[in-house]
Amino acid sequence: MKPNFGVVVFPGSNCDHDAYYTVKKIFGLDVNFLWHKDDDLQKSDVIILPGGFSYGDYLRTGSIARFSPIMKSVIDFANNGGVVIGICNGFQILLEAGLLPGVMLKNKSLQFVCKDVYLSVANRNTLFTTDVPADKVLKIPIAHGEGNYFADDETLNELSENKQIVFKYSSADGEVNENDNPNGSLLNIAGIVNKNGNVLGMMPHPERCCNPVLGKTDGAYIFNSIIHNFLVEV
Amino acid sequence: MFKATVIIRRRPSILDPQGVAVEKGAVLLGLTNVKETRIGKYIEFTVDADDKSTAEKEVNEYCSKLLANPIMEDYEFNLEKV
Numbered sequence: 066m067k068p069n070f071g072v073v074v075f076p077g078s079n080c081d082h083d084a085y086y087t088v089k090k091i092f093g094l095d096v097n098f099l100w101h102k103d104d105d106l107q108k109s110d111v112i113i114l115p116g117g118f119s120y121g122d123y124l125r126t127g128s129i130a131r132f133s134p135i136m137k138s139v140i141d142f143a144n145n146g147g148v149v150i151g152i153c154n155g156f157q158i159l160l161e162a163g164l165l166p167g168v169m170l171k172n173k174s175l176q177f178v179c180k181d182v183y184l185s186v187a188n189r190n191t192l193f194t195t196d197v198p199a200d201k202v203l204k205i206p207i208a209h210g211e212g213n214y215f216a217d218d219e220t221l222n223e224l225s226e227n228k229q230i231v232f233k234y235s236s237a238d239g240e241v242n243e244n245d246n247p248n249g250s251l252l253n254i255a256g257i258v259n260k261n262g263n264v265l266g267m268m269p270h271p272e273r274c275c276n277p278v279l280g281k282t283d284g285a286y287i288f289n290s291i292i293h294n295f296l297v298e299v
Numbered sequence: 300m301f302k303a304t305v306i307i308r309r310r311p312s313i314l315d316p317q318g319v320a321v322e323k324g325a326v327l328l329g330l331t332n333v334k335e336t337r338i339g340k341y342i343e344f345t346v347d348a349d350d351k352s353t354a355e356k357e358v359n360e361y362c363s364k365l366l367a368n369p370i371m372e373d374y375e376f377n378l379e380k381v
Contacts, residue, residue, distance in 0.1 A: 168368055175316050175320050217370075
């Protein structure tokens with residue numbers, strides 16, 4: 066079946082329209098905006114928590130958004146196996162909501178970093194990455210001030226053992242090293258999934274690079290993976 | 300009614316890049332004895348409760364679920380009857 070998408074809109078979200086546009090115009094699928102004060106997911110099969118500065122990033126990034134009425138529904142949806150992708154601020158919200166482990170610290174440089182980065186795909190067997198060709202290094206933009214992923218050693222070991230680390234910052238050749246780490250993230254982590262593999266959080270913005278007119282399309286591998294997994298399910 | 304004052308500290312094991320950057324300013328000021336600068340948060344609010352234990356319970360919940368993230372921060376608070 067074709068999946069329906071829902072894009073959550075928090076006060077301060079600013080990538081919600083990019084995500085909506087990409088799903089609707091590039092992939093031609095049904096998509097609804099989900100207002101943070103509502104609790105109805107409008108029969109969405111895939112929920113996108115978009116980038117931005119929800120609630121002004123006050124206190125800690127994502128810390129207030131997680132208490133929105135819509136998040137209670139999103140948490141129930143995710144715990145029942147629903148597909149959720151949190152991008153940038155959406156990733157930060159997933160961490161604060163406890164749907165993914167760890168926290169985000171300020172970038173090591175203390176600077177807001179906005180540029181294209183390369184991602185080595187550490188796990189191609191998630192429903193978000195099955196369409197990425199073997200050895201393909203993705204080029205996707207980042208734009209954040211707090212993307213420095215931190216978790217204790219036990220959590221990091223668990224993430225590695227369960228293959229929950231999906232994307233790592235790398236060189237254009239896919240080599241994971243400290244020089245190509247834009248924010249100080251432990252293990253160069255750019256994206257992780259939960260244990261069940263239905264919730265993805267990633268700092269890079271795949272919704273910003275799906276339109277050939279913009280000259281970059283590597284984000285389409287991620288959307289295509291999700292969509293194909295739904296089509297195959299029928 | 301109680302007045303609560305909360306101090307939130309980043310856990311000692313976690314690098315505080317903001318503290319490191321600010322300390323570079325101390326060096327520029329010529330304050331060579333300043334070491335281990337770490338930046339936390341100070342938060343104050345009132346709790347409309349009749350007794351201290353009820354107030355403490357609410358402050359603990361506020362701190363542990365929202366004001367501090369226990370993965371990277373510790374908190375302590377003081378309650379004063381007003």
